Amino acid sequence: MTMPDLTSHPRVCLAFDPLELHYDFGADHPLQADRMRALLDLLETCQLWHQGDPLLHLPIRPASLDELRLIHTDDYLAAVQRLGASAARLPALPLQQRQELEQQAFRYGFGDGDTPIMPEMHEVSAMIAGGTLVAMSAVLGLPEGGQFASPQERPVHVFHPGGGLHHAWASRASGFCVYNDAAVAIAHVLRASEAKVLYIDFDAHHGDGVQRAFYDEPRVLTVSLHETGRYLFPGTGDVLELGNGLGRGYSVNVPLEPFTQDDSYIEVIENLLPPLALSFAPDVIISNHGCDTHAWDPLTHLALTTRALQAQVRLVHELAHRYCGGRWVAVGGGGYDPYRVVPRAWALVWAEMSGRPLPAQLPTSWVERWHPSWEAMRERERETWEVMGKPQQESGFPTTFEDQPDHFPPVPRLQEITRANRHTASLVRHLAVPPAVRPAFPPLRQRSPLTGLFDLLHLRGADTPSRSQTLQTPRGPVLLRDFCPPSLVERLRPSNGLCSFTRLPEREHRLLLEIARRADCALALAHTSGGEIVGEVTLAPGDAWWEGLEQVYEVAIEVSRDWRGLGIARNLLAFALDLEAREDLIFFAVGLSWHWDIEGTGLSIYRYREMLIKLFGSQGFKEYPTNEPNIAMDPANVLLVRVGSRADQRIVSQFFSRVLSTPHLPRL
């Protein structure tokens, strides 16, 4: 085999070890190792991957006890080893010893039908955990990822279909999961490097184990999209689970309605993941591609097809290249239709990752090999659907990689479901995406045809396109300019310290460009005569929370770290708000403590808050108490409002009734 050109096509690997096929809880259990066999068979039949191909195969090794201890407790690890070793001879043991073992099994979560004791479960699960750990280390260039002859040979993307056991807790097995491989790998990355990790969980069940492991860790952003926990296991994953302590704002949950279909799902992920990735600025992405979201899956109620599954992978692939140099690990996860869904879904993941086109048709030889296995379980699958309340579908065994749309008719309550999901997504957006990033990613529903903000703010027909003003500072003159057009933003460059919202000045620049392009936003900049942007103020229509209220604008401000203490913020804000229409409008600013650049200013959180109140107070903003949950969540958060003297009284009273008594997001 010849070595392809690695400089133009970075290396992509699939991590696998035959031992992983022993992760099998028995014949009647929903999690079948056959799904892996069918997947590998499909990849090999289509010549997409071969275990003997050293270029495409990443060899893995078991995680050491030391590595597993990063997440799991000593007593749990000991119990798993002991139970796994004695699993085979359990029935033959004397009664007393057996009871003792069963008690231990019960205590550590092996006492039920979900996660029964399986032989060698420590060895097999450690191999899976090690696989994800090696994969993460390889894409990050850590020594545990193995030695590569040259940096080009280091893989950029790795797919580890055996991984994704996201329910395991520190000291308990849960939901088919023994060791939490993704959590172990992430914890290893946190220990061995300075990298920040974005974990995206597409499995239909909430990624509770991974979220728990990093609930207070700001270096890991966990994002889980799942069917709502109203009925479904594990019951957690509400929007309001946002993280704790320093990690507040670094756990994101998107609970979706049962029977959500492709269009609504794609809309939600495309509107949430890009702004989250932008504002978090990860160094590596790890995504869980549990395909139990598929309409055919017997254990959940989501109703996706391969179109949405493909959209997930494409989006993550794009985000990985845009925000973290391509460093991306994908793991498997749930998926309980082992023959019809899992092999195709994960072949799509691998095809997208490795950039190899898939044929339209499934190979006939593969279909012939696996169709009978499905026929054997077909009746049971049908019964399961019935008790789970899923619609019956008579679509047979697939013959193509992509699902046929006519096999998946729209569900009856499609409109309601779509609306409820939009509602959830806007709430998540409101809670987890910083205000300054939001305008660059327009909301789910385009607002009613809005006149450009420029016209609105120049009600009396001013003819100057945009104003400018020079501010003298101890470090030289700074130009203030409002309604900056995209062309101006393009010519300027951001100061190095302009990074508190997006972490990197270049990204902040791109963000400013997006805002400048929007007609319903206004962008005021402070820049030096050398063309360096040192501060920005954005005016944007209130987001979904304020839906339906016109003439209500959110103000956000940022000044470069290197240019603080020169009075730029105060002057720029005064300048940006010095509009003819200011007395006709309501302006508000939301200060969420978890977005503040505390580190850069050296202020305590309360001093920072006072500083904000003083800054906005100089423009007549007043602090208002509110029970809007986002702001009410932390006593340090603050809502600042400036009501224009000529503002429409009707709108003002609507605004304040929303500020003070909003139990729910207004229905969209």
Next chain:
Amino acid sequence: MLVKDVMTRKLITVTPDDTLGHAATLLRQFQFHHLPVVQGEPAIFGFTGAVKPLYLEGLLTSQDIDLAVAASGQQPWQERHVQEVMDRSPVCVTPTTSVSAAAQLLVERGLNGLPVVEYEQHEQRTRALLVGLLTRSDLLIALARALGAFEPGMQLLIPFTAGNPTPLARLLLLAAELHVQVRSLVVVPPRNGQPHTATVRLGTINPAPLLMRLQDEGIEYTFPDLALEERRHDNA
């Protein structure tokens, strides 16, 4: 359920001679509203269970401080002492009080927190040994725990007629047979005293085998239903 099962045991306390400024700092730093006042315990971290027993002298709430601030005259409120404003005889409960009695007490008296004490006889005097604190938050957490919210599981609603809990009993037997853990089981009597739905939280990711058996036995249950779900929610 008894108070000792749900109360907060790690306490931060003040002494009668501490200043209000110090107390206010503590309340702000730890973000809570109640400080038990104890005798002779100089440390900030007066975790009960420490070597020295703590005897309750009173209770200081953030409201007491608010009032002191509002009424402050010549002397700055920060310099006043805890004993000037504390409640000297707060309503207390003992560790063996039932949680429902404590909840009623909180609501009926309009209180937010109750010190938990054990009384001991000492030289003809009764002294109150502080062992914990029970606040509304503790009760809310206890409620969430009783609903099984801290354990992974899925939820099932089982309707049954009052006086005939057979469907519920069958469900539990089936769960035992199929090795499905019951995380929590709640039957709330509505106002007329006739329960009609049980909320069962089951520790399983794969409810299908159990649901099949329920269907075989003709036991009704509520689970997401494509056409009906929204309507059921509205009715509920």
